[in-house]
Amino acid sequence: xxxxxxxxxxxxxxxxxxxxxxxxxxxxxxxxxxxxxxxxxxxxxxxxxxxxxxxxxxxxxxxxxxxxxxxxxxxxxxxxxxxxxxxxxxxxxxxxxxxxxxxxxxxxxxxxxxxxxxxxxxxxxxxxxxxxxxxxxxxxxxxxxxxxxxxxxxxxxxxxxxxxxxxxxxxxxxxxxxxxxxxxxxxxxxxxxxxxxxxxxxxxxxxxxxxxxxxxxxxxxxxxxxxxxxxxxxxxxxxxxxxxxxxxxxxxxxxxxxxxxxxxxxxxxxxxxxxxxxxxxxxxxxxxxxxxxxxxxxxxxxxxxxxxxxxxxxxxxxxxxxxxxxxxxxxxxxxxxxxxxxxxxxxxxxxxxxxxxxxxxxxxxxxxx
Amino acid sequence: xxxxxxxxxxxxxxxxxxxxxxxxxxxxxxxxxxxxxxxxxxxxxxxxxxxxxxxxxxxxxxxxxxxxxxxxxxxxxxxxxxxxxxxxxxxxxxxxxxxxxxxxxxxxxxxxxxxxxxxxxxxxxxxxxxxxxxxxxxxxxxxxxxxxxxxxxxxxxxxxxxxxxxxxxxxxxxxxxxxxxxxxxxxxxxxxxxxxxxxxxxxxxxxxxxxxxxxxxxxxxxxxxxxxxxxxxxxxxxxxxxxxxxxxxxxxxxxxxxxxxxxxxxxxxxxxxxxxxxxxxxxxxxxxxxxxxxxxxxxxxxxxxxxxxxxxxxxxxxxxxxxxxxxxxxxxxxxxxxxxxxxxxxxxxxxxxxxxxxxxxxxxxxxxxxxxxxxxxxxxxxxxxxxxxxxx
Numbered sequence: 001x002x003x004x005x006x007x008x009x010x011x012x013x014x015x016x017x018x019x020x021x022x023x024x025x026x027x028x029x030x031x032x033x034x035x036x037x038x039x040x041x042x043x044x045x046x047x048x049x050x051x052x053x054x055x056x057x058x059x060x061x062x063x064x065x066x067x068x069x070x071x072x073x074x075x076x077x078x079x080x081x082x083x084x085x086x087x088x089x090x091x092x093x094x095x096x097x098x099x100x101x102x103x104x105x106x107x108x109x110x111x112x113x114x115x116x117x118x119x120x121x122x123x124x125x126x127x128x129x130x131x132x133x134x135x136x137x138x139x140x141x142x143x144x145x146x147x148x149x150x151x152x153x154x155x156x157x158x159x160x161x162x163x164x165x166x167x168x169x170x171x172x173x174x175x176x177x178x179x180x181x182x183x184x185x186x187x188x189x190x191x192x193x194x195x196x197x198x199x200x201x202x203x204x205x206x207x208x209x210x211x212x213x214x215x216x217x218x219x220x221x222x223x224x225x226x227x228x229x230x231x232x233x234x235x236x237x238x239x240x241x242x243x244x245x246x247x248x249x250x251x252x253x254x255x256x257x258x259x260x261x262x263x264x265x266x267x268x269x270x271x272x273x274x275x276x277x278x279x280x281x282x283x284x285x286x287x288x289x290x291x292x293x294x295x296x297x298x299x300x301x302x303x304x305x306x307x308x309x310x311x312x313x314x315x316x317x318x319x320x321x322x323x324x325x326x327x328x329x330x331x332x333x334x335x336x337x338x339x340x341x342x343x344x345x346x347x348x349x350x351x352x353x354x355x356x357x358x359x360x361x362x363x364x365x366x367x368x369x
Numbered sequence: 370x371x372x373x374x375x376x377x378x379x380x381x382x383x384x385x386x387x388x389x390x391x392x393x394x395x396x397x398x399x400x401x402x403x404x405x406x407x408x409x410x411x412x413x414x415x416x417x418x419x420x421x422x423x424x425x426x427x428x429x430x431x432x433x434x435x436x437x438x439x440x441x442x443x444x445x446x447x448x449x450x451x452x453x454x455x456x457x458x459x460x461x462x463x464x465x466x467x468x469x470x471x472x473x474x475x476x477x478x479x480x481x482x483x484x485x486x487x488x489x490x491x492x493x494x495x496x497x498x499x500x501x502x503x504x505x506x507x508x509x510x511x512x513x514x515x516x517x518x519x520x521x522x523x524x525x526x527x528x529x530x531x532x533x534x535x536x537x538x539x540x541x542x543x544x545x546x547x548x549x550x551x552x553x554x555x556x557x558x559x560x561x562x563x564x565x566x567x568x569x570x571x572x573x574x575x576x577x578x579x580x581x582x583x584x585x586x587x588x589x590x591x592x593x594x595x596x597x598x599x600x601x602x603x604x605x606x607x608x609x610x611x612x613x614x615x616x617x618x619x620x621x622x623x624x625x626x627x628x629x630x631x632x633x634x635x636x637x638x639x640x641x642x643x644x645x646x647x648x649x650x651x652x653x654x655x656x657x658x659x660x661x662x663x664x665x666x667x668x669x670x671x672x673x674x675x676x677x678x679x680x681x682x683x684x685x686x687x688x689x690x691x692x693x694x695x696x697x698x699x700x701x702x703x704x705x706x707x708x709x710x711x712x713x714x715x716x717x718x719x720x721x722x723x724x725x726x727x728x729x730x731x732x733x734x735x736x737x738x739x740x741x742x743x744x745x746x747x748x749x750x751x752x753x754x755x756x757x758x759x760x761x
Contacts, residue, residue, distance in 0.1 A: 058659070060659055089659070091654065154664065
């Protein structure tokens with residue numbers, strides 16, 4: 001999968017590097033384009049360089065090397081206040097000494113909007129987030145969700161050229177977070193704004209993004225639409241970071257076009273697709289299979305036997321954990337309808353999965369998720 | 370009272386006791402001393418009783434004269450009599466010799482005393498001296514508090530200003546508050562950037578810099594003021610350095626001037642401004658200033674519209690503390706200031722230690738306390754952030 005952004009992109013990171021101490025590079029050779037009107041999410045574990053990337057675009061950090069271009073102009077050294085990007089912070093950073101309305105008027109005053117225009121714009125912004133009733137309250141008097149909406153409105157009210165968000169939903173509880181994800185997605189569709197969003201939550205990234213850039217160790221591991229990075233991960237990190245995966249140790253024995261034949265330590269044979277980077281014959285590999293691809297029952301290919309360790313009822317599905325000798329635990333996600341026939345813990349079962357659903361990666365690519 | 374509330378009372382009892390011993394008692398005593406007037410009644414009990422019948426018009430009758438002489442003749446503790454003399458002399462200069470003269474001559478006086486006493490000293494034949502005695506035979510007096518405001522009560526009971534030569538206290542209070550205000554202004558101007566710089570430091574540097582602020586804080590005010598005394602004196606290092614570099618040819622008077630007082634007081638009080646400010650600044654995440662920048666605020670706008678208002682609670686807390694402490698300053702102005710730079714507490718000490726006029730000392734203290742309280746209330750209204758500290 002290559003960068004699908006139409007060129008010229010609105011924002012382009014061109015070989016950008018960032019190091020705080022001159023030795024350790026937090027961001028290593030970043031190439032990334034953001035298209036006008038696109039919702040791009042930077043996803044990755046903490047310390048992966050995603051927040052530093054956002055901070056460089058916002059102007060709070062300067063790249064050590066490389067260029068950041070906005071509308072084909074180099075903005076490396078442009079001060080933040082001239083960049084005209086709306087920004088939403090993780091802790092909202094609403095000014096505590098100003099009312100909600102004053103917070104919303106602040107960017108309008110700074111950008112010299114006509115005095116007569118400001119109250120109307122503030123009012124419309126408050127209507128947009130349905131918080132007209134709290135205009136005269138201080139931020140401390142609002143709930144977390146209300147503060148979040150005010151912060152969002154403040155970043156949008158002055159019609160910025162793009163909006164940057166740094167884990168803006170991190171402090172909210174799960175239900176509110178899911179609600180706000182939909183609200184932000186809807187706002188994006190309605191306003192057609194270019195948005196750059198940073199998160200470590202892959203569900204959040206999948207819900208909102210046009211494209212996701214997955215960061216690890218200062219590099220982009222893969223960029224693409226949510227379905228692409230989920231179904232066709234380019235490396236084991238992406239595969240394991242996006243959703244869940246069972247990892248089965250195996251060794252490559254033979255190849256059959258795009259398919260590999262592998263053998264597990266216990267002797268069972270596996271058939272899996274080869275990862276884009278390729279695997280040598282006889283090389284140690286890990287075969288990754290998502291739990292929803294694993295089904296109970298016998299099959300001719302990719303069939304493993306084990307003992308049911310646990311059956312967990314999770315509301316919308318069942319999770320069956322199977323202990324496979326010499327391989328380890330395998331998790332299967334079954335529809336609720338399968339419940340009556342589900343084996344109980346201690347029972348011997350066979351599980352299988354389609355070769356197309358299994359991806360083989362090099363074993364050295366051991367990743368903690 | 371159930372068991373729980375008894376336990377609660379028991380638990381707060383030590384605190385209550387401390388409050389009473391350390392706060393209510395001293396303040397109450399001071400307030401009482403400022404209006405307490407026991408001297409005349411103690412030394413002249415019979416006269417006090419006899420004057421109670423007197424209308425105050427013209428001269429009192431023979432009974433009062435007789436009671437007065439009897440009081441003078443009765444065997445008396447010299448301390449009680451000394452108190453009377455000091456007290457009356459404070460009210461009216463010259464009373465010391467008048468009363469003492471009467472006491473010495475009392476043995477030889479013949480009845481009717483309404484004739485023999487005025488023969489001894491014409492003062493006793495005039496109503497003013499008896500009015501004075503009558504006024505101060507009251508156990509309470511407003512004299513001290515009035516005097517602390519350069520006022521006195523005339524013989525007819527009206528309140529009038531004291532003689533211009535005696536009027537020193539209004540100017541003294543004004544001077545005290547002007548010095549304190551300037552000290553506060555300097556402390557804010559110097560403390561703000563210092564606290565900001567400290568708040569940007571991390572790790573070792575932060576600890577070291579904080580130590581630099583705290584070490585002077587741990588040294589006694591007396592020692593620090595004395596150090597300034599040494600540094601600023603005519604033969605001190607500052608004059609020596611200026612002479613050596615040829616900036617001046619004769620040693621300059623630095624010590625015993627107002628600038629010397631400001632310098633030493635600001636130095637002593639600066640930590641009280643820096644520490645609350647630092648506490649507030651440390652709690653302000655860089656996000657707020659960044660948010661302001663992202664919303665289009667230029668650096669000076671980021672400071673004036675966001676950072677400064679958010680640090681106002683620290684400015685206010687520190688400034689009020691510096692102001693309150695400097696209003697009561699004593700040792701530093703005494704050491705490095707001239708006579709025209711002394712503050713109220715200098716005179717409180719003078720009345721306590723030198724002229725042994727506890728009433729005056731108490732009245733000055735009480736007035737200082739009241740004025741400082743009013744100032745703090747006013748400051749709390751003017752400085753919006755003073756009670757907002759917890760919300761940031």
